Amino acid sequence: MERIDIGLTVNGVRHERQVEPRRLLSDFLREDLGLTGTHVGCEHGVCGACTVLLDGDSARSCLTFAVQCDGASVRTVEGLGAPGALHPLQESFRRHHALQCGFCTPGMLMTALDLLAKYPLATDDEIREGLSGNLCRCTGYVNIVNAIRETAAARGDDTG
Amino acid sequence: MSKNTPAGMAEAPRPGIVGARVQRREDPRLLTGRGSYTDDRKAAGAVHVAFCRSDRAHARIAGIDIAEAQQAPGVLGVFTAADIDAVARPIRATSNMPDYRATEFVPLARGKVRHVGEPVAAVVAENRYLAEDAAALVSVDYDPLPDAADPEAALEDRVLLHEEAGTNLIAAREFARGDVDAVMADAALVVEDRFRIRRKTPAAIENRCYLAEFDAGRQALTLHGTTQVPGLLRDALAEIFDLPGHRLRVVAPDVGGGFGAKASLYPEEVVVCALAMRLGRPVKWTGDRMEDLTATSQAFDEIVRAKLAFDADGRFLALEADVIGDIGAYSIYPWTASLEPVQVVSFLPGPYRIANYRGRVRAVATSKAPTGPYRGVGRPVSTFVMERLVDMAARRLDMDPAELRVRNLVRDEEFPYKSGSGIVWDRAGFQDCLRVTLDRFGYAERRAEQAAARERGRLVGIGIASYAELTGIGSRISAAPGMPINTGTERATIEIDSTGAVTAAFGIASHGQGLETTLAQIVAEELGVRVEDVGIVHGDSAAVAHSTGTYASRSTVLAGGAATLSARSLRAQVVKAASHLLEAAETDIEMRDGVVSVAGTDASITLRELARAFYTEMRRIPKEARESLDLSASATYDPFFGTTTAATHIAEVEIDPQTFGVAVRRYVVAEDCGRIVNPMIVDGQVHGGVAQGIGAALLEEVVHDDSGQLLTGSFVDYVVPSAAEIPDIDAAHLDTESPSTLGGYRGMGEGGTIGAPAAVANAVADALSGMDIQINELPVTPERLFRLIRPDL
Known part of the structure; x- marks a missing residue:
């Protein structure tokens, strides 16, 4: 199958690749770049596990073709903190036990980052509405909401 | 909780490691995308398999044409039943139950298909695309x-799903105590109904995934997979492929949720290995x-009178009670x-005193995906039915349901x-759970507010559910009735290795479940080291x-018990070694935070x-002493019967009179x-279980049409x-x-999922x-409520 040249920045690093037009961004990140932190849970855009930031906005990487990202800047969970130096949002998730199996967690974090950057998140209803495109089967969402509420309240300096 | 601070010591009691809100050691890798899922x-x-799956619920396979697929780019081969059956020995889920008929385990369909999604052919190519x-x-x-999709029709055996079984009735059982008919006939008051809880699926967010590697030089097979039961799977695959355990290893790396869906033997596991x-x-x-939605084990699907x-x-x-269970196409292994x-039927009497019972x-087999273990197993359904009956009785008596x-x-x-x-409940807080729940909910006050809201025409309801379950089940009872495993x-x-590191x-x-953290807590407390000193290995056959795995609310009880026994035995060895090195009596040796010391010095x-x-x-230690010592200890724990876990749930709901959403x-x-x-982890388990139970009560339903086609x-x-x-x-x-x-x-x-459907249904x-x-059918979707409330439309 024909391949197309693309160039994009992922977590601040520039990548030039040739990809099939049908290659999903999720597969491109996981298979071609080895960034397996982005998870794939449904491949039809409902569960939100594959959420990444595409030019600053949350996007489903399972519904995005890699060729659409030519020239774009992508941020994945690997672009937040590292195991020894967690991002404040990751710290809050850990403190509040906002993850269990961890499979939905990268998508939850990227969605929460987007919400924290754009919305007041003044009420739990607003947080829950913002998270309603990301499914979690383990936590019952209670501690995810707690973690985001605390991070939202501490906002002001830099959470992004 | 009392901690094991030695009596008479002057210092203040040290907070225990068991019972502490220890942060999870799993989290840093899972939060940063550095986990390792299959x-x-x-x-x-590596090459990739894709399955050609049945799009029919019940059909005979007249022929399979693989020619075109074989010629497709990147294809290494296309395989059907005969290819797998040539190397995989048959296996069946057997049972000691008298009225049970095992069905065959079918890696790829042999001659007929019995549900939509059943794998028919496996195609191997250079990549997944x-x-x-x-x-x-x-x-x-x-x-x-x-x-062959309707369970009540299937009981009539006019159409057989498994011809060799001669019937669709795969298992039958009856429990009885007392003269139920006579008591029923004499009783002043009776409530009864036909209940139905629709089919549901576990839907872990990580789909199933398997990677099989065969080392031809060593003739050794390794399967990495999304499984809750690596040991159980190893034993099954050893039988299927006639391999000894030292040439067959099953590893569950990080796994993205299970809830029972990843606790059985699957056709795809056998196919990738073969x-x-x-x-x-x-x-x-x-x-x-x-x-996942067509071929992972599903749950519930019962009609209960x-x-x-x-x-x-x-x-x-x-x-x-009379229960018809729609078990789907196969009796799942094991x-x-x-x-x-x-x-x-075994859990239907719940936590109540009921002298006479017959269940x-x-x-019955139908042309749907097989049912298997799902969080709560049987008890979400038994609790839904029993708790509805209790509320119906309360209404009949005009008595508060809490009081009843x-x-x-x-x-x-x-x-x-x-x-x-015949279930024996050991001491557990049945009454206490109810009392504490009512207190925390503010029951009297909430009832008053409910009455006021209803005055204003709002549809507000409060529902209670109490239940009891057996957990941490030991060898005396099988986790599945009649299962001979x-x-x-x-x-x-x-063991303590030559660097002084502890690995359990x-x-x-x-x-x-965070078992890497909770088991480390137990080992640390029993051994006398810090939590961070303990490395945990798990999920590897x-x-x-010997091990079966994590299911049936057993791992803290059983693995925690084994950790306790082996840590105590290892500690005794450490004390012996230290008595040589510190030249002190064993009784004077103490160990805390990884430091071994002589008391009072x-x-x-x-x-x-x-x-x-x-x-x-x-x-430093004499040869004879060294040879009699071992800084390694193993132990197997058997709780024998198991123990009771109980809870009461209360839900308050409001129904939107326009949308019928709850x-x-x-x-x-x-x-x-x-x-x-670890209280943090316990809270998390309750939250997640309740959310799944709310899903079962209000939203989640696997729907088939009359032919068995999945919708x-x-x-x-x-x-x-x-x-x-x-x-x-x-x-x-x-x-x-x-x-x-x-x-x-x-x-x-599992408890959250057991109590929630009943509490929400009662509310x-x-x-x-x-x-x-x-309200006798779950889930009560807006559509179902609409049809109940407005049968005229």
Whole structure:
């Protein structure tokens, strides 16, 4: 199958690749770049596990073709903190036990980052509405909401 | 909780490691995308499988044309039943139950298909895209067979799903105590109904995925996979491929949720292993969501006719139930088809004092995906039915439903109490759970507010559900009724290596429960080291000689018990070694935070120094003493019977009179989960369980048409609750140590899902109590409610 040249920045690093037009961004990140932190849970855009930031906005990487990202800047969970130096949002998730199996967690974090950057998140209803495109089967969402509420309240300096 | 601070010591009691809110060691890797789930694993030269699956519910295979697929780009081969059957020996889920008929285990369909999604052919190609392209080119010629999807019709055996069984009735059982008919006939009051709880699916967010690697030089097979049961799977695959355990290893790396869905033997597991051996290359299958919704084990799907007799004071006299369980197309390995439906009748009497009971169950095969273990197994259904009957009785008596429960829940002085189905409840806080839940909910006040809201025309309801379950089940009882596989023991090996590091190895497999943290807490406390000093190995069949895995709320009780036994034995060895090194009596040796010292002196040695002395500084401990010592200990724990876990849930709901959507406004749970290892993790288990139970009550339903065609093949159609549908959940823990288990632990991973469907159903019924409507079918979707409330439209 024909391949197309693309160039994009992922977590601040520039990548030039040739990809099939049908290659999903999720597969491109996981298979071609080895960034397996982005998870794939449904491949039809409902569960939100594959959420990444595409030019600053949350996007489903399972519904995005890699060729659409030519020239774009992508941020994945690997672009937040590292195991020894967690991002404040990751710290809050850990403190509040906002993850269990961890499979939905990268998508939850990227969605929460987007919400924290754009919305007041003044009420739990607003947080829950913002998270309603990301499914979690383990936590019952209670501690995810707690973690985001605390991070939202501490906002002001830099959470992004 | 009392901690094991030695009596008479002057210092203040040290907070225990067991019972502390220790942050999870799993989190840093999972939060940063550095986890290692099966699909994240790369194997050099790996090829990919895609399955051609049946799009028919019940049909004979007249022919399979693989020619075009074989010619497709990147394809290494296309395989059908004969290819797999040539190398995989048959296996069946057997049972000791008399009225049970095992069905065959079918890796790839042999001659006929029995449900939509059943794998028919396996296509191997260089990558997943090419494998899926080619799988679409496999052409299967089907001759339709008559519909076999309706469980009640299937009982008539006019159409047989498994011809060799001679019937669709795969399992049947009856429990009876007392003269139920006579008591029912004499009873002043009886409530009865036909209940139905629709089929649901576990829907872990990680789909199933397997990677099989065959080392031809060593003739050794390794399967990495999304499984809760690596040891159980190893034993099954050893039988299927006739391999000894040292040439067959099953590893569950990070696993993205299970809930029972990843606890059985699957066709895809056998196929990837068979093809890895045949092709000499690593073979991977990454399932997608549609495959999960069609071919992962499903749950519930029962019709229950039930009847409760009681006297004018509300005392329960007799209970009777007749259950039809729609088990789907196959009796799943190893649990069998009796797993879910038989447990509905064994747990139906619940935590109540009921002298007379008769429960009859029939498990019937239909042309749908097989049912298997799902969080709660049988008990979400039994609790839904029993708790609805209790509320119906309360209404009949014009008595508060909380008061009726107080009158009938087994009281503290009545333990151990033997239920009508023969389950023995050890001491647990049945009444206490109810009392604490009512208090935390503010029951009287909320009832007053409900009355005021109803005055204003709002449809607000409050529902209670109490239940009891068996957890941490030992060898005396099988985790699945009649299953001849031991599920009652777990093993641990703990050793101190030459660097002084402590490693504890288990066969259980954590997939969200945080067992790497909680088991480290138990080992640290028992051994006398810091939590961070303990490395945990789990999820690997090579870790210990025998294990089945993580399911049935057993891992804290069983693996925790094995950890306790082996840590105590290892500690005794450390004390002996230290008595040589510190020249002190064994009785004077203490160990805390990884430092071994002599009581009342400043003589001490770190574990690292002790290990160096033991393993490399050969003159420090005499040869004879060294040879009689071992800085390694293994133990197997068997709770024998198991223990009781109990809880009461309360839900407050409001129904939107325009959309008929049900909003859960408040939710309180009080549960008796025994001695708590980590309260943060216990809360999380309750929250997640309740959310799944709310899903079962209001949203989640696997829907088939009359022919057995699946109508819910995506997450658009199969609705999993999101954050917007789940309320804040208040969980209280009674923390009463179990009298029956080592350490006093009780299992608590499933309870949330057991109580929630019943509590929400009772709350919905309460909200509609002014109308002549029965809530006897779950989920109560907006459509179902609309049809109940407006039958005229």
